[in-house]
Amino acid sequence: MFDRKVLKDRAKITLSRSYFMILIACVIVNTVSTIGAGIMSGRIQDLNFSSMSYIRILAVFAVISLLGLIMLAVSIFITAPLNVGLKYFMLQNELGDSRLDNLLFPFRTEYKNITFTLFMKNLYIFLWSLLGLIPISIALWQFGLFDKLTVLVQQINRESIKAALSLSGVMLVLLLFTLIFSIPAIIKELQYSMVSYILADDPDIEWKVAISRSKEMMVGNKWAYVKLIISFLPWYIIANLFCCIGSMLLTPYIEETLAQLYLELNGKGEF
Numbered sequence: 001m002f003d004r005k006v007l008k009d010r011a012k013i014t015l016s017r018s019y020f021m022i023l024i025a026c027v028i029v030n031t032v033s034t035i036g037a038g039i040m041s042g043r044i045q046d047l048n049f050s051s052m053s054y055i056r057i058l059a060v061f062a063v064i065s066l067l068g069l070i071m072l073a074v075s076i077f078i079t080a081p082l083n084v085g086l087k088y089f090m091l092q093n094e095l096g097d098s099r100l101d102n103l104l105f106p107f108r109t110e111y112k113n114i115t116f117t118l119f120m121k122n123l124y125i126f127l128w129s130l131l132g133l134i135p136i137s138i139a140l141w142q143f144g145l146f147d148k149l150t151v152l153v154q155q156i157n158r159e160s161i162k163a164a165l166s167l168s169g170v171m172l173v174l175l176l177f178t179l180i181f182s183i184p185a186i187i188k189e190l191q192y193s194m195v196s197y198i199l200a201d202d203p204d205i206e207w208k209v210a211i212s213r214s215k216e217m218m219v220g221n222k223w224a225y226v227k228l229i230i231s232f233l234p235w236y237i238i239a240n241l242f243c244c245i246g247s248m249l250l251t252p253y254i255e256e257t258l259a260q261l262y263l264e265l266n267g268k269g270e271f
Contacts, residue, residue, distance in 0.1 A: 002264050004228045004257075015093065021098040022090070022252040028103060029086045030251065033079045080118040081106035088200035090259035101202055110203040117199060121192045124211070131187035132178050139193040190222040191215045197262040219263040228261065231244035 015022065055081030085103040092102050106114045175226060194214040205213075218225065232254055 001224050002261060004224065007228070007257050007260040007264060008231075010260045011253060014256050014260075015252060018093055018098050021100070022093065023249070025086060025089050025100060025103060026251040026255055028250060029082055029099070030248070031097060032082055042202065075225055076119055077115060080122075081111060081114050084114055084118070084196045084199050084203075086255065087196045087259070087262075090255055091197070091200055093264065093265075094259070096252060099210050105200070106203065113205075113207070114199050114203055117195065117205075117210050120207050121195050121211060125185055125188050125192065126186045129182065131184055132182035134181050187222070190225055193225065194262055194265065197259070197266075201266070221265065225261070228257070 068234070082103065084106045088105040089102040090100075092098075192211060192214050194217050195210050198210045198213055202210075233252075235250050235253070236247070239250040242249075
């Protein structure tokens with residue numbers, strides 16, 4: 001099991017000599033990752049469905065669905081590989097190479113293999129996450145939960161408060177079971193957390209091998225990884241006091257620490 005204090009100390013040493021370049025790299029990747037989603041969400045918020053006809057609403061939802069598919073394609077073929085490029089940049093930065101064009105590494109090497117490996121990793125996590133829908137599906141089908149919620153929202157009054165309190169207990173139990181059924185997906189997310197770094201280190205690695213290697217690296221380290229992420233929570237709270245600027249300034253510290261974690265788990269923690 002790794003020592004997160006050691007990782008953070010190593011990250012601070014690297015940041016002391018190349019913080020500005022890491023910041024620029026993080027800004028570039030985060031901007032590309034969020035700009036499309038930001039534009040789409042802004043367009044949706046501007047829509048006024050109450051003043052639309054039924055046909056126009058269907059047309060709008062068709063357009064939104066098309067935009068959603070486009071955003072999914074952008075995520076698979078651009079954003080995900082670019083994130084591997086950021087990991088490659090972080091690893092190369094440890095060797096003294098801070099060129100920003102390292103971000104384009106996945107697009108210059110085994111792009112198809114990198115994209116497919118990331119797709120399979122995310123597909124596995126998605127399929128495991130479907131378990132979390134089981135309690136919700138049972139509640140909607142067996143207990144008519146959706147209909148009860150609709151009635152309470154439409155006819156809220158003093159007489160329905162007792163029913164609402166009773167329903168809230170059911171909702172709490174449902175949430176608990178949903179969280180329990182989501183545990184396998186969370187575990188898979190932790191197991192596959194090193195896949196992007198593995199691809200940055202070895203872009204032509206076979207996808208099953210990359211996933212298997214990540215699982216091996218995280219054996220006995222999953223809880224320590226969770227605690228490492230949680231340890232940044234106070235910094236997140238402070239960063240959010242300065243809006244998006246604070247979060248942006250914090251990102252290099254987190255990315256560098258995670259890069260140090262990969263180097264540690266891969267037996268390269270000393271360089």
